[in-house]
Amino acid sequence: MNNVILKCVKIQKNFTSNxxxxxxxxxISIDxxxxxxxxxxxxxxxxxxxxxxxxxGLDHPTDGDVLLEGKSLLGYNPKHLARIRNHDFGFVFQTFNLIPELDVLHNVMLPSLIAGVDSKDALERAKLVIERVHLEHRIHHDTTVLSGGEKQRVAMARALVNKPKIVFCDEPTGNLDEKISEDIFQLISELNxxxxxxxxxxxxDVNLAKKAHRIIRMVDGRIDQRDVLGQPSSIGRALHS
Ligand SMILES: Nc1ncnc2c1ncn2[C@@H]1O[C@H](COP(=O)(O)OP(=O)(O)OP(=O)(O)O)[C@@H](O)[C@H]1O
Ligand SMILES: [Mg+2]
Known part of the structure; x- marks a missing residue:
């Protein structure tokens, strides 16, 4: 596979409970x-x-390795790893994880401020990315009064504000109805x-999953080999052609 940006090799994870x-x-190995x-x-x-x-890079495997552009994430000290998460990665959580005390604009500005961008530039960056997710009309709204779909757009804008290389989304449409879920996937395609x-x-949601270029199916802690070899779905090809 060409231009591998993220690779994981034989990832194992054990938890101890009671x-x-x-x-x-x-x-699990994925390119x-x-x-x-x-x-x-x-x-x-x-x-x-x-x-x-x-x-x-939010948790450590019990065994195996994760490589970003050929370099192991596990070799970095916590400070360097935090910098990579802030600069190179964006994360969208199912439950949004927005800060209720801050309005839309300030939620989105936060990762840039953490990255050390001065507040004027952080403001400009946030405004641009809020436009990208089509929320400019809600920029000064309290995030607590937004709809689920709007909250997820704010979360997406926050994930994107530092121009990450990779955005990780955990059930980005899990709490949203069908139409809004389609919209979020459209947005992902557009940004991609x-x-x-x-x-x-x-x-x-398998119907939404089919809109990706590739589907990886996990079964029993492993990857279902049939999907590893799979080609993009017809819907995925149509969307990305
Ligand atoms: N910190 C932890 N300690 C112990 N067990 C854990 C921990 N985190 C996850 N698990 C267990 O690991 C398994 C996988 O959890 P995980 O949250 O990754 O599943 P998932 O596929 O994301 O499920 P869902 O679709 O419901 O979100 C579960 O059985 C869960 O109980
Ligand atoms: Mg989960």
Missing amino acids: GQNIQVLRG VSQNEIVSIVGVSGVGKSTLLYILA RQDGTTFLVVTH
């Missing part, structure tokens, strides 16, 4: 290409979120086409 060892990920949209599907509890957190951002999207 003295019991649970093997959640049992050797993600630059500019790709990859969906990750599988039944509840199979380890989708666990995998996404490990790929995004226009900016070349790579997306990894965990979803329960």
